[in-house]
Amino acid sequence: MVPYSKLQTEELQSLLVSLKSVYKEYQGLNLQLNMARGKPSNEQLDLSMGMMDILGSDDDLICEDGTDCRNYGVLDGIAEAKQLLGDMMEVPADNIIIYGNSSLNVMYDTVSRSYTHGVMGNTPWCRLDRVKFLCPVPGYDRHFAITEYFGIEMINIPMSSEGPDMDLVEKYVSEDEAVKGIWCVPKYSNPQGYSYSDETVRRFAALKPKAKDFRIYWDNAYTIHHLYDEEDYIPEILDECRRAGNPDMVYKFASTSKISFPGSGIAAIAASHNNLDDIKQQLAIQTIGHDKVNQLRHVRFFRDIQGMREHMRRHADILRPKFEAVIEILDRELGGLEIGSWTRPKGGYFISFDSMDGCAKEIVSRCKKAGVVMTGAGATYPYGKDPHDSNIRIAPSYPPLADLKMATELFALCVKIVSIKKLLADRGAL
């Protein structure tokens, strides 16, 4: 394919006319498609329906240690759930606290606790003039929403396929005591699907923070969410931090939201014993304990980490064709045109698309006008501000395959139209 930038102005103008006419045809279809959020499809949800039968009225709801899951108690989770999620999160079971249904809630509570009561005896953030977080970009909008809500200043850190720019991370963390955290999705990152390199993880573990209460917020949301047999691997961060002499420097988060049922799964934090003791002081005030029956339901359904990994292969069988369809269409429609680039994740829930500068908002808007909802342009940046107006997150998981193909084709069409308009405008020829 010839790059659009190499085409004559007249060629571009004529192309624009014909693309717009195709766009009009799409508009006539009254599409209602959604590639906005990383929701599992109904077919994926069906995989976990056996969970509804696993605890019946004739079953005992008693843990291995004799705890009756039906009654009050057990602040940090039943032992067998800690084992299962420990295995999933690659840490010992006693480095785990099991929470309720949402890791986002755990992250919110973690920031909120730091704000109201401080981290391991350090000054509560509400008593400080400035608190800052580093935000690898593009990243996860809900992370940024939490820090924004608490008035925490967010600093963009560029991502590459190796992970965040570690030179910059090291500089900020070691020089600025106001920098208290960094949001990370280290494996199959949201939205690019990048997995941090071994070197990146080790540089994280070896950070020398100026602030004693600096913590890495390691949201391992996609730890076992592979698309292929060949799986991405990243070093385990708690262990790396311990070996680097920074045992307390990281909080690790995960949940079964995209393993069992989103909203009805179980979430957990993994951290050093010092951190867990600190957290439990607050947790004991906040609750008597989380939903143990649901913890037991998960353990009895998955049995162990092997059962869970097997289950994830069935998810992958549904997700893989969707990712491949999107990438195949982008390759076919946009390959070689030099008007955008896209990632090729081997796991996770998203594909990241970068348009020419200044085009993302209009692409998303054009998609919407033809009935295809994308994640808002800018959402992948703190404060919703993408300085290049170029990043768009594509979520292929939810729509049925046929819908997804149509939506992606429309998306590619919009990319072409908006890019040509941009090129023509730059040439003063629009």
Next chain:
Amino acid sequence: MVPYSKLQTEELQSLLVSLKSVYKEYQGLNLQLNMARGKPSNEQLDLSMGMMDILGSDDDLICEDGTDCRNYGVLDGIAEAKQLLGDMMEVPADNIIIYGNSSLNVMYDTVSRSYTHGVMGNTPWCRLDRVKFLCPVPGYDRHFAITEYFGIEMINIPMSSEGPDMDLVEKYVSEDEAVKGIWCVPKYSNPQGYSYSDETVRRFAALKPKAKDFRIYWDNAYTIHHLYDEEDYIPEILDECRRAGNPDMVYKFASTSKISFPGSGIAAIAASHNNLDDIKQQLAIQTIGHDKVNQLRHVRFFRDIQGMREHMRRHADILRPKFEAVIEILDRELGGLEIGSWTRPKGGYFISFDSMDGCAKEIVSRCKKAGVVMTGAGATYPYGKDPHDSNIRIAPSYPPLADLKMATELFALCVKIVSIKKLLADRGAL
């Protein structure tokens, strides 16, 4: 019975010797009994086991409005759960937000949000020099723990069988802008089992707070937790506040913890739309939504408020004999001795006992040494400080009836021993 205070010193001394010998016999039994926490008994938990069968893999998990409970979404709860808990909490469904598994967690989050972000646009409490809460005493230790954790100054308000001392409440609330809340368990109160009078409720609704962000924390934990067909009734506080021109002055809390399964139930807040809008701004940052499958499970199991009330009558059939056994033993063993008084609740989970001043700690300690664990003396007061050292909370729900009777008999024995020692000490005759 002759009051102990009327007995001769020699009579008391001789009685003490024989009571101590009975106590020694109890110690020989190596009892391990617990009347400390308001936990439902296994027999009560069995009542809800049908809930384990109500959603099976062949059932759809779809709400009446088409929402798939298995996937993400629905911040404030599914419509049918809002209806059920609205009926339970005596408010319209649209005055409800459904939360996770614990109303304590909802209360914690409510205080935490007020602390970090303020109430409906008012100054966040973390920016104020002083924040105070009124605490009707005796009261619920976990309420007091929340306010203590946030450094909120707690002021004791004496309880009577009509509710808190409203003269005092009105004075503090109308005069002191630092007073931001009051903890209430208005029906079958913890620990006395008192239900506020109509006048008390109406005086609450008619409060004229100096602080715009003053809220009544109305923990209606035992709203349908009756022991008898003849039920206590209290006016509905949201409605009363609205009619008194204070529509935004109250947060009402409840959960199904002692209806279905403690820790695996659903909790809710009820409040005005202004308050709910304020809360949802924060909630949208904290979570994508709570456990909808569990919400649906509750709705399908109880069907409606009639089903829930019927279920509560089965709880009552199990609880009533336990309450009656405790009261019968206290009447028989301590009646007329004038060394203590106790309440006769018609609902809820507790009986409150008041010993002679300065005796509660020793009574609880003596019980423990003979193998009967009671709620710690002082726990029913802020900071764990009962100024009279007299209040003891009795929780009859959990032990089997035979155990409960033995534990209560031991308790009565300890009350006698400690009271006699106190009387003798006062006479300089110990």
